Amino acid sequence: MSTNKRISEAYRYIEPNLFIIGLFGSIGFPAYYFIWTYLFPQPYENLPLRLVCMVLFVPFAIKDYMPKLFLRYKEKHFVFTICFGLPFFFCYMMIHNEWSIEWIMSFMAAIFLSIIIIYDWLLILISTTIAACTAAFIGYLTMGNISHGFHYSYVIVFSFSYFTGICFNYRNRIEIESKQLFSRSFSNGIAHEMRNPLSALYTSQEVLLELLPESLNDDPKHSRLISNAEITNLRNIIKENISIINNGHSTINLLLNSIDSQKISPHSFHHFSIGDVLNDTLDVYGYQTKSDRDLVLLQINKDNILFGNDILLRYVFFNLLKNSFYYKEKANFKIFISVYSKKNETIISVKDYGKGIPLALIKNIFSEYYTSGKKNNTGLGLSFCKKVIDAFAGSIECYSKENISTTFIIRLPSISSPIVDKIKYDLMTMKSILYIGNQSKILSDINHLAFFYNFTLHRKKNSSHNIVDIDSDNYDCIIIDINSVNSHLLRKIRNKIDTTTINIIFVSHTDYDNKIILSDTYKPYLFEYNHLEVLQKKLISQLFSKRKPNNSLPSPASVAKNRIMIVDDNVSLRLYSGILLKNAGYDVVEADNGLTALNYLQEATVDLILIDSQMPVMSGIEATKEIRTNNKYYAHQHIPIICYSGSLDENQKESFINVGMTDLLLKPTSKAILLRTVNKWLQA
Missing domain, CATH: 3.40.50.2300 (Response regulator)
Structure with missing residues (x-):
C-alpha cells in the first residue's frame, strides 16, 4: 500500500474525532505552559513552540469552516500536526528538561496518543522515528550535551510502550475489519440472492413487452381475446415493473456502498426534484389495498430542486409511510404530506393521525435497533432514514401527541446553500x-x-x-x-x-x-x-445532473445480417437477449458455457460475442483468453467480445478488459442499451 493511501485511510479513520483532538490540542498546549511554569515549575518551558502547536491543531476544531484550498492538503496537514505536536514536541521538551520523570511520562503518553490517532503501524514508526531524531538533533544544536540525565534503560521502556501499544491497537483493528468484512460478505450474499429473482422477473417482463403487439391491427390474421385497452394496460404494467426492478438494483448498490463506511456515501448525489420523488413514491408504494392510496394527501406549495440521491430519499418516504400505515385502522386515519420553502431550505412534513408516540420515547426512535412495540420490526428503518437525511446535510425531527398524531419534519438545504457547495467541492x-x-x-x-x-x-x-x-x-x-x-x-x-x-x-x-x-x-x-x-x-450543473442514455434504436435498414453468439448458463436470459437481437435483424446462436462456445467457433464464424463472466464447465474469462491467444480461433481473435455479467465492480472491470474483453454490460440491461452497444461495436 502506498504512503499516500495509508495517510488517507488513517485520516478517514480518525476524522469523526478530529474536533475533539483539535479542541484539546488548541487549549491544552497553551494551558500547560501555565501549569509547568507557575503551578509545577519545570527547568525549561517554550511558549512560542507551544503556540505553534496550538495553531497547527486549531484547523481540526474548525475543519468545517476552513477555506476550500486547505481541504486539498488536510490529510498531509493531519500527519504533520500529529508528528510535530506529539513525538517531536514531547521529545524535544524532555531533552531540554534533562530527562525528568514528568517529561519521560509525558513522552510515553505522546507515544500512546500517536498510536491511538494514527492506527497504521508503519506511519507511526516512521513519524515517531523522524520526530524523535529531529528533536534530538535540534536539541544538540541548541544545548550541545543532550545526554545529561539520560539512562539507556529509558530506551527499553519507550520501546516496550511503543510495541505494546502497536500490538493492542493492531488486534483491535483486525477485529473491527473482520466485522466489517462479515457485514460486506453478508450484504453481498443477500444482494446476490435478490438479484437472481429480480433478473428472472426482468427477463419475463421485457420478453412479454417484446412479444405483445402495439395494437390488434398489428396482427390482423390472428384472433385474440384481448382488447386494445387491455393491451395498453398490460404494457404499462410491464414498464412499471421494469422501472421498479431497476430502482431495486440501484437501491441495493447504494445500500452496499453505504455499508462500506458505516455512513451514506455521497458519490451518487445529484440534483433532483422533490416533487418528482414524492409523486413517484406515492405511485409505486406497495399499498395493501387500493383504498390505502386515498388515505395519503400530498400538497406541494413549491417544487424545489435538491441535492442528494432520489432513490435514498424515496426509501425514507417508504419507511415513514410504512410506519404510518401500521395504525391505519384507527378512526379518521389520514396521512398528510406537505412541502414548502423557508429561507434557504425545503421543509417536508409527513403527518399521520395514528396512535402517536409517548413523549418519553421520541428521543429514542432514531436509535439503531430501537423498536416501539411493533411486531416484526428490526428498529433499523428510522435510524437509516436519519443517516440518509444527515448525509444530505439536512435534519429530521419527530413531534407527536399520544393517541392523536405523529409528525416527521425533514429539512433539506437548497442547492445554492454553502453546505451543499462544500459537499460538491469535496466530490469534485x-x-x-x-x-x-x-x-x-x-x-x-x-x-x-x-x-x-x-x-x-x-x-x-x-x-x-x-x-x-x-x-x-x-x-x-x-x-x-x-x-x-x-x-x-x-x-x-x-x-x-x-x-x-x-x-x-x-x-x-x-x-x-x-x-x-x-x-x-x-x-x-x-x-x-x-x-x-x-x-x-x-x-458543475452537468456533473451533478442525471442524464438518461439516448434510447433511440438503430433502424432495421441500418442493421446488417450479423451473427451474434450469446454465451450464458441462464436459459431465460439467453432467451431474452436472443429475442431482442433476432427482432432487431441479427442472426443469433446460443451456448450454455465457454467450452460449448469454443467448439462452435472451430466450425463456424460469428461477428460478436455476448458472454457471461461466471459459468460452469468454462467461464467467460477463460473462454475469452482462449479466443484471444489460441491460434485455433484466429478468425475470431479481433472480434468484439462483450462481457454481459450480473456483477461488475471496478476491479472486475479492469480484469475483464485485461483478458481481452471489448466492452462490459451489467445485466439485466434495457433493450435500448443492449441493441445500441451491439450496433456500436459491429460498426466500429
Whole structure:
C-alpha cells in the first residue's frame, strides 16, 4: 500500500474525532505552559513552540469552516500536526528538561496518543522515528550535551510502550475489519440472492413487452381475446415493473456502498426534484389495498430542486409511510404530506393521525435497533432514514401527541446553500473529466478549474484514432469543443457515449465559421463559451445532473445480417437477449458455457460475442483468453467480445478488459442499451 493511501485511510479513520483532538490540542498546549511554569515549575518551558502547536491543531476544531484550498492538503496537514505536536514536541521538551520523570511520562503518553490517532503501524514508526531524531538533533544544536540525565534503560521502556501499544491497537483493528468484512460478505450474499429473482422477473417482463403487439391491427390474421385497452394496460404494467426492478438494483448498490463506511456515501448525489420523488413514491408504494392510496394527501406549495440521491430519499418516504400505515385502522386515519420553502431550505412534513408516540420515547426512535412495540420490526428503518437525511446535510425531527398524531419534519438545504457547495467541492476531487478539442483558451480555463477543484483532467486531440480509444465509463463528463470537430467525428463521439449516462458539454464559439447542427437530443448540452465563470457553472450543473442514455434504436435498414453468439448458463436470459437481437435483424446462436462456445467457433464464424463472466464447465474469462491467444480461433481473435455479467465492480472491470474483453454490460440491461452497444461495436 502506498504512503499516500495509508495517510488517507488513517485520516478517514480518525476524522469523526478530529474536533475533539483539535479542541484539546488548541487549549491544552497553551494551558500547560501555565501549569509547568507557575503551578509545577519545570527547568525549561517554550511558549512560542507551544503556540505553534496550538495553531497547527486549531484547523481540526474548525475543519468545517476552513477555506476550500486547505481541504486539498488536510490529510498531509493531519500527519504533520500529529508528528510535530506529539513525538517531536514531547521529545524535544524532555531533552531540554534533562530527562525528568514528568517529561519521560509525558513522552510515553505522546507515544500512546500517536498510536491511538494514527492506527497504521508503519506511519507511526516512521513519524515517531523522524520526530524523535529531529528533536534530538535540534536539541544538540541548541544545548550541545543532550545526554545529561539520560539512562539507556529509558530506551527499553519507550520501546516496550511503543510495541505494546502497536500490538493492542493492531488486534483491535483486525477485529473491527473482520466485522466489517462479515457485514460486506453478508450484504453481498443477500444482494446476490435478490438479484437472481429480480433478473428472472426482468427477463419475463421485457420478453412479454417484446412479444405483445402495439395494437390488434398489428396482427390482423390472428384472433385474440384481448382488447386494445387491455393491451395498453398490460404494457404499462410491464414498464412499471421494469422501472421498479431497476430502482431495486440501484437501491441495493447504494445500500452496499453505504455499508462500506458505516455512513451514506455521497458519490451518487445529484440534483433532483422533490416533487418528482414524492409523486413517484406515492405511485409505486406497495399499498395493501387500493383504498390505502386515498388515505395519503400530498400538497406541494413549491417544487424545489435538491441535492442528494432520489432513490435514498424515496426509501425514507417508504419507511415513514410504512410506519404510518401500521395504525391505519384507527378512526379518521389520514396521512398528510406537505412541502414548502423557508429561507434557504425545503421543509417536508409527513403527518399521520395514528396512535402517536409517548413523549418519553421520541428521543429514542432514531436509535439503531430501537423498536416501539411493533411486531416484526428490526428498529433499523428510522435510524437509516436519519443517516440518509444527515448525509444530505439536512435534519429530521419527530413531534407527536399520544393517541392523536405523529409528525416527521425533514429539512433539506437548497442547492445554492454553502453546505451543499462544500459537499460538491469535496466530490469534485473524485471526478474525471475529458476535454476533446484544440482551443487553447478553453483548455487553459479548464486547467484552471482542475487546479481549483482538484479533479482529474484528460485531453484528447480531435483525431479519429483518439476518439475510437475513448472508454466513456472512465469519465464523469466529456467536454467537446464542437467547432474543432467535423460532423463525421462528432457522430463517432456520440456513438461512444450514447449508451451511457455520462454527462456531456458541447462548447461552441460565436466567432467560429465552422458550424455544426446538433439534433434536438443534444441541444440541451450545448452552450456558447464566453467566460470562465459560465463554464464553471455549466460544468458543475452537468456533473451533478442525471442524464438518461439516448434510447433511440438503430433502424432495421441500418442493421446488417450479423451473427451474434450469446454465451450464458441462464436459459431465460439467453432467451431474452436472443429475442431482442433476432427482432432487431441479427442472426443469433446460443451456448450454455465457454467450452460449448469454443467448439462452435472451430466450425463456424460469428461477428460478436455476448458472454457471461461466471459459468460452469468454462467461464467467460477463460473462454475469452482462449479466443484471444489460441491460434485455433484466429478468425475470431479481433472480434468484439462483450462481457454481459450480473456483477461488475471496478476491479472486475479492469480484469475483464485485461483478458481481452471489448466492452462490459451489467445485466439485466434495457433493450435500448443492449441493441445500441451491439450496433456500436459491429460498426466500429
